[in-house]
Amino acid sequence: MHIAYLTPEYPHEKTGHSGGMGTSIKNLVSRLVVKGHQITIVVYGQKTQEKFDENGIHFHLIKQKKYKIGGFYFYRKNIENYINKHLKNVDLLEAPDWTGITAFMKLKMPLIIRFHGSDTYFCHVENRPQKKKNKYFESNAVSKAQAYIAPTQFAGSTSMRLFNLPMDLLKVIPYGLDLSQFINEDISNYNPFTILNVGTLIRKKGVFQLVQVFEKVLEKYPQSQLTFIGGDSNDVQTGAHSTWELIQNITPPLVLENINYLGKVPYSQVQEHIRKAHVCVYPSLAETLGMVTIESMAMGKAVVNTNIGWAQDLIEDRVDGYMHHPDDIDNYVTSINKLFSDEKEVNRIGQNAINSVASKFDINHLVEENVKFYQYVLGL
Template identity: 30%
Template sequence: MHICFITSEYPKANFPHGGVGTFIKTIAQKLIDNGHQVSIVGINYENKLEITEENNVKIYRLKPNYIKGLTWYFHTNLINKQIKNIHQINPIDVVESTELGLAFIKKLPSIKYLIRLNGGHHFFAESENRGVNWWKAYQEKKSFRNADYIIGVSQYVVNHTSKFINFDSKKRGVIFNPANLKNFYEADSNKIIDGRIFFAGTLCEKKGIRQLIMAMPLIKKEIPQAHLVIAGRDWFYPKTKKSYTPYLKSFIDESVKDSIVFLGNVDNREIPIEIEKAQVCCYPSHMEAMPLAWIEVMSMGKAFVASNLGPGSEVVNHEENGLLCNPLDIEDVAHQVVRLLKEKEFSRKLAKNARQSVLEKFDVDKIVQQNITLYQSLIYSK
């Protein structure tokens, strides 16, 4: 098979990327290892055309063309032209994208078009209590109409997106994001720093970092040595372009300002080192589709506090392989973190179960076989 992913998030050295980029890189390499072909088509971070190959994955980073009001038009044309050229030389079987990616794609005969739901515009607009942007909403609905099939990375994202867009006839189930057990290895407990709480993620409201910071005085009252280490890139308000970080720091209580460290953007390859040093990891997101970062923590066998919102219960079984908190309740966030800091034997039990659950449910080799089966079923369906 030849699978083509439309994404501008494929990891590139010295440039930030999110969970979607990490997922595609992982699954792409595994598809190559299983004898299939993979192409990546997207817009470059830099003002140039780059065509490269990494471990037999062919990556087409197209030169951007930023013209106010027409950027979408020129970028779509570039992507359409590149996919057509690739298909003429080496026929593509499946083109895959996230929610908005197929809006203006010119479909080619014999190719199947798939959307993998990772949380689109409608999905996150509601969770962030902001209005739906008519242009993005239009693109998302048009993209769904263009798709032949749609799958989700969690049952929650499928159900929640269905509230806004009807795609029942195109549903093809759920395939979880895989764990990268090579990079996120079993942690050495001897490297734990007592009282360390670790958070990784974009510094924005929906990740729950503000509530975690506000919980720190309560945590430190119970655990004097408690301290919070934060890794993640800044987020900027779409209209004003103002940084979220100064706003976030305004919530740091004077009593804990020396107990909170901001590392800034940390390369994904360095995140396991920071996770390994933590006594507890806490990622209290307000909304996720299927958080790869949670799976990474659990892969390493770490004591973990996650959110009970969104797909939380699809990943974490409360008091079995981690703890769930109400991320909007500062006292509950503090309570669950303190439990893991205080009850070390209980924490070790949950951490051990966390890794075992990942091996059973999120192992990359199992997940890639599910994806291969899916792609084959799409290719041979009428």
């Protein structure tokens, strides 16, 4: 098959920073190429208009355009015209739900929407109001698809319900990992009393709850260190332009002395930070899956994770990780303190995490699930 992916991000030096969406696409298409499928990646919102081939993948970068009025409509039509003109031999196009990028488009090939996390979904999960135009764009976009894929049952069923779509068009296929890229030869070798959180520094990731947790952990383990890795962001609740500055302003100085914020870090270095962490903690309030959770588990880390919806597909509590609601500060503290004091438990959870990820998130197995679903949609 010739499969195309429309995306606002992809891990490549020419396309800028990429998050979990871009990483999950790269993991998938890398294996599809190995399986002999033809792949085209269309990255919109770029600084330049460019085409190039690399590692068996055809790349199309679509430059961001500005319009005096109606940019939300005319830029989408610009992307539509580009796809219909330059991707004539494509069998299938996959696009994200986020921002409703395929709204108003009339595409000449079948469309699958993958639920990476729409504004509609996140507003619902976070229980915050949504702008009507965002809901309209995303509803218009998803209504044009022939089928839908979600990384977890929770994300999929919630999204289908919010957009009033028939459940029989949904397929749940987790994001996959190339496990050969997540090797930790000695899971017992880590920096003691270190806590790591990887992801955008934003309220919905539970970063404020984590700071509260850390303050209590310090009472028993004053030598503890908390490290944040990820881009800064504004804060929707307070209007602050920097979440990191907000954390600094509201955190006691003695606690702040033991918190390190590294900002954005090259991916290879992120892996090394994960490898050296004693515990990885992800008290997120809103995800569709949470790539860093399974990446940390793949490297044999003891993870203390959120327990909301999507997380039920990732972790079995106290078997291959720990799970608590982000607002359950005391139980987070209890779990972290237990892991800090019990080396055998750290190794047990870490080894079970490796085994669990290998059984559920190996891209070599999941690529076949994607192919079969693509073929089903195409009637092959």
